[in-house]
Amino acid sequence: MGLYSYLLISIIIFTIGVYGIITQRSGIKILMCIELLLNSANLNLVAFSSYNGNSTGQVFALFSIAIAAAEAAIGFAILVALFRLRDTINLDNINILRW
Amino acid sequence: MFSDYAALIVLLPVIAFVLTLFLGKKLYSGGALLPIAAIAGSFIISLGIFFEIYPGGMVQQSIPWFGNGISQMNMGILIDPLAIVMLMMVSFVSLLIHIYAVGYMSHDPAKPRYFAETSLFTAAMLSVILSDNILQFFISWEVVGLCSFLLIGFWYHKPSAAAAAKKAFLVTRIGDVLFLAGIVMLYVNLVEIINNPANAFKIEPGNFLLQFKTMFEAIPLIDKTQLTYITLLFFGGAVGKSGQFPLHGWLPDAMEGPTTVSALIHAATMVTAGVYLVARTFPMFFATPATIMTGVPDSLLIVAIFGGFTALFAATMGLVMNDIKRVLAYSTVSQLGYMMLALGTAGAVVGAQAVGISLFHLVSHAFFKALLFLCAGSVIHAVGTNDIREMGGLFNKMKITATTMLIAALALAGIGIPFINIGTAGFFSKDMIIEKSFEFGEKTGGWGWIFYGFAILAALLTSIYIFRLWFMAFTGKPRSERHSHESPNVMTVPLMILALFALFFGFSQTGFYGYLEKNFELMGVEIAVHEEAAQLPVIIILLPVIVGVLGFLISYAIYYKRMIDMSKIISSENPLYKLLLNRYYEPKIGADLIGVKLTHDVVAQSGEFVDRKIIDGLVIDSIIGNTIFKIGEIIRKLQTGVVQNYASITILGVALLLVLLKLKLGGV
Numbered sequence: 062m063g064l065y066s067y068l069l070i071s072i073i074i075f076t077i078g079v080y081g082i083i084t085q086r087s088g089i090k091i092l093m094c095i096e097l098l099l100n101s102a103n104l105n106l107v108a109f110s111s112y113n114g115n116s117t118g119q120v121f122a123l124f125s126i127a128i129a130a131a132e133a134a135i136g137f138a139i140l141v142a143l144f145r146l147r148d149t150i151n152l153d154n155i156n157i158l159r160w
Numbered sequence: 161m162f163s164d165y166a167a168l169i170v171l172l173p174v175i176a177f178v179l180t181l182f183l184g185k186k187l188y189s190g191g192a193l194l195p196i197a198a199i200a201g202s203f204i205i206s207l208g209i210f211f212e213i214y215p216g217g218m219v220q221q222s223i224p225w226f227g228n229g230i231s232q233m234n235m236g237i238l239i240d241p242l243a244i245v246m247l248m249m250v251s252f253v254s255l256l257i258h259i260y261a262v263g264y265m266s267h268d269p270a271k272p273r274y275f276a277e278t279s280l281f282t283a284a285m286l287s288v289i290l291s292d293n294i295l296q297f298f299i300s301w302e303v304v305g306l307c308s309f310l311l312i313g314f315w316y317h318k319p320s321a322a323a324a325a326k327k328a329f330l331v332t333r334i335g336d337v338l339f340l341a342g343i344v345m346l347y348v349n350l351v352e353i354i355n356n357p358a359n360a361f362k363i364e365p366g367n368f369l370l371q372f373k374t375m376f377e378a379i380p381l382i383d384k385t386q387l388t389y390i391t392l393l394f395f396g397g398a399v400g401k402s403g404q405f406p407l408h409g410w411l412p413d414a415m416e417g418p419t420t421v422s423a424l425i426h427a428a429t430m431v432t433a434g435v436y437l438v439a440r441t442f443p444m445f446f447a448t449p450a451t452i453m454t455g456v457p458d459s460l461l462i463v464a465i466f467g468g469f470t471a472l473f474a475a476t477m478g479l480v481m482n483d484i485k486r487v488l489a490y491s492t493v494s495q496l497g498y499m500m501l502a503l504g505t506a507g508a509v510v511g512a513q514a515v516g517i518s519l520f521h522l523v524s525h526a527f528f529k530a531l532l533f534l535c536a537g538s539v540i541h542a543v544g545t546n547d548i549r550e551m552g553g554l555f556n557k558m559k560i561t562a563t564t565m566l567i568a569a570l571a572l573a574g575i576g577i578p579f580i581n582i583g584t585a586g587f588f589s590k591d592m593i594i595e596k597s598f599e600f601g602e603k604t605g606g607w608g609w610i611f612y613g614f615a616i617l618a619a620l621l622t623s624i625y626i627f628r629l630w631f632m633a634f635t636g637k638p639r640s641e642r643h644s645h646e647s648p649n650v651m652t653v654p655l656m657i658l659a660l661f662a663l664f665f666g667f668s669q670t671g672f673y674g675y676l677e678k679n680f681e682l683m684g685v686e687i688a689v690h691e692e693a694a695q696l697p698v699i700i701i702l703l704p705v706i707v708g709v710l711g712f713l714i715s716y717a718i719y720y721k722r723m724i725d726m727s728k729i730i731s732s733e734n735p736l737y738k739l740l741l742n743r744y745y746e747p748k749i750g751a752d753l754i755g756v757k758l759t760h761d762v763v764a765q766s767g768e769f770v771d772r773k774i775i776d777g778l779v780i781d782s783i784i785g786n787t788i789f790k791i792g793e794i795i796r797k798l799q800t801g802v803v804q805n806y807a808s809i810t811i812l813g814v815a816l817l818l819v820l821l822k823l824k825l826g827g828v
Contacts, residue, residue, distance in 0.1 A: 083804050138773075
């Protein structure tokens with residue numbers, strides 16, 4: 062498996078993520094899709110890092126994972142709070158700031 | 161050794177200001193001890209520097225501040241004889257007044273604010289004095305004005321105090337704008353001179369553009385007409401700050417502040433800053449061409465006209481005021497007029513010595529006028545009113561206050577014995593000014609005599625109003641049922657110290673003149689000094705004292721012996737009395753006519769009409785406003801509020817960017 066196989070997988074995961082974000086209406090699903098985007102990027106980082114023989118990319122991937130964890134925690138906390146308030150996490154129904 | 165710490169003269173009170181403001185509530189008497197200690201420190205350093213540099217030294221320290229090239233500005237210290245005399249006077253008087261204020265303000269709940277503000281004021285005033293460049297001078301000058309504003313409005317819950325503070329701020333602002341315009345004009349001229357290779361004028365390393373030194377060196381190169389304009393603009397600033405006609409109206413109103421503030425700011429120190437400015441830039445005033453009157457530089461002539469007129473003009477109003485502090489305020493305006501007169505007339509007659517003559521009166525005035533105000537404060541503290549008609553018979557109850565005030569009144573009236581030269585401070589300082597205006601008249605002839613007329617008439621009126629005040633307050637029968645008592649020691653001791661100075665300061669006259677005369681030589685400026693003492697007729701030497709005694713006798717006859725029934729004269733029927741009591745309708749002209757009618761009704765209202773009806777109404781509302789509103793109506797539909805739409809658009813945008821990037825860069 063060369064670099065291209067990793068990049069291919071990464072592209073596939075990324076596309077799934079984007080597709081999910083655009084089509085899904087559930088907040089949880091969207092958050093999960095965002096995780097997919099981040100992880101595809103992480104995969105790219107690691108792949109290039111290994112290909113170039115330079116560990117900087119892997120370090121960045123670690124950072125990225127840590128941030129993703131924080132982001133997920135905050136995101137889900139928001140969704141829990143939202144659910145308590147509005148009894149829904151369907152983003153179509155959350156639009157009171159619209160005109 | 162003290163010279164190395166010159167910056168502390170300003171910094172100590174600044175530190176005291178910050179500490180008192182924040183910690184004052186927890187300390188003794190609202191933190192009064194901090195400013196007192198700081199100002200005592202400033203005084204000691206000033207005194208130390210004086211002994212170090214006397215008789216012919218200077219302290220110069222300077223650091224670059226901002227800008228570069230020729231227009232680099234600096235902050236610095238210049239302590240020459242002129243400055244050290246002022247430094248000692250200001251820090252000493254300020255120290256005494258702070259001590260006095262511990263007693264005077266003892267019942268006030270806002271003591272920390274009071275002491276913080278007076279401390280900041282003292283710092284700024286000292287900074288005005290020791291500035292070595294006109295820019296720093298101006299900045300400190302503004303801070304001083306700010307403190308004056310804050311302290312006049314110290315009892316801001318009183319509407320009259322708030323109004324007086326505003327008036328003081330606005331009226332002095334007129335002068336400040338003129339002063340700033342003068343600085344700008346000077347700057348432009350200096351830059352032009354330096355950039356002109358024909359002049360071969362350059363700033364030595366370590367010197368800066370707006371330093372007094374550079375200014376004085378450049379005097380011969382500045383266009384003469386320009387120089388007249390610059391100095392007159394400077395004088396405009398001095399007119400505002402020193403309450404000269406026509407900007408005198410704020411000073412009597414400023415008496416709304418605490419009496420200690422009036423003594424410190426509006427008698428002894430801040431109002432003399434204008435005189436100090438003219439004295440500081442005296443070589444420039446001196447170098448202006450003489451076009452109006454032969455042998456008299458134009459700017460000095462105008463200084464003399466304004467000063468002489470103010471001296472008489474303010475004294476007439478002092479005659480009829482019933483508020484004890486207002487009498488003193490008009491007296492201050494009048495005496496400041498004398499100082500200006502001295503700079504103008506004596507400047508034309510004896511050159512650089514004029515600065516000494518004017519400053520000598522400034523310092524002796526600071527002593528006796530601060531004393532008068534503090535005595536008035538002591539009386540007000542005891543009686544609880546400002547109105548001298550309600551006082552009377554206080555002599556037996558307040559012996560120290562009455563005696564010290566009598567000394568101050570004698571000093572103000574210039575009582576002394578000519579020929580053997582024994583007398584109060586005012587006798588030496590004021591009589592010299594009157595004599596110099598006589599010499600001025602002799603020198604110029606014609607209408608030059610008018611200055612002597614101003615000076616001698618004002619001296620007579622001065623004597624009348626100050627003894628009227630004293631007799632009405634301390635003699636006769638009490639005119640109201642008020643419990644009065646002598647003030648505590650913390651208030652009477654400063655009175656006694658100041659009284660000593662009011663009595664004996666005059667004897668330093670010769671040394672004082674000699675010391676200040678060299679001031680501009682030290683700065684490298686040559687000003688011709690006419691040494692030959694003019695032989696004055698005996699009557700001229702006697703006349704100032706005669707009018708002083710005459711004024712005393714008139715007041716004695718009217719207000720003590722009651723030989724003349726004043727009720728006929730003091731009535732609303734008498735047009736002259738009405739004119740004086742209404743202060744020549746200056747508040748009406750200033751506030752109602754210029755302030756309300758002209759500025760508000762005409763200028764501001766028409767401005768509002770243009771702004772509201774034309775610019776806002778026609779242009780903005782109908783054309784620009786409506787168009788933008790309609791566009792907004794359309795565009796806001798784009799905001800669907802659905803996250804997916806935003807995400808899709810973002811992704812599309814990124815994809816588009818990638819495609820464009822690919823097209824631009826080429827390749828696979």
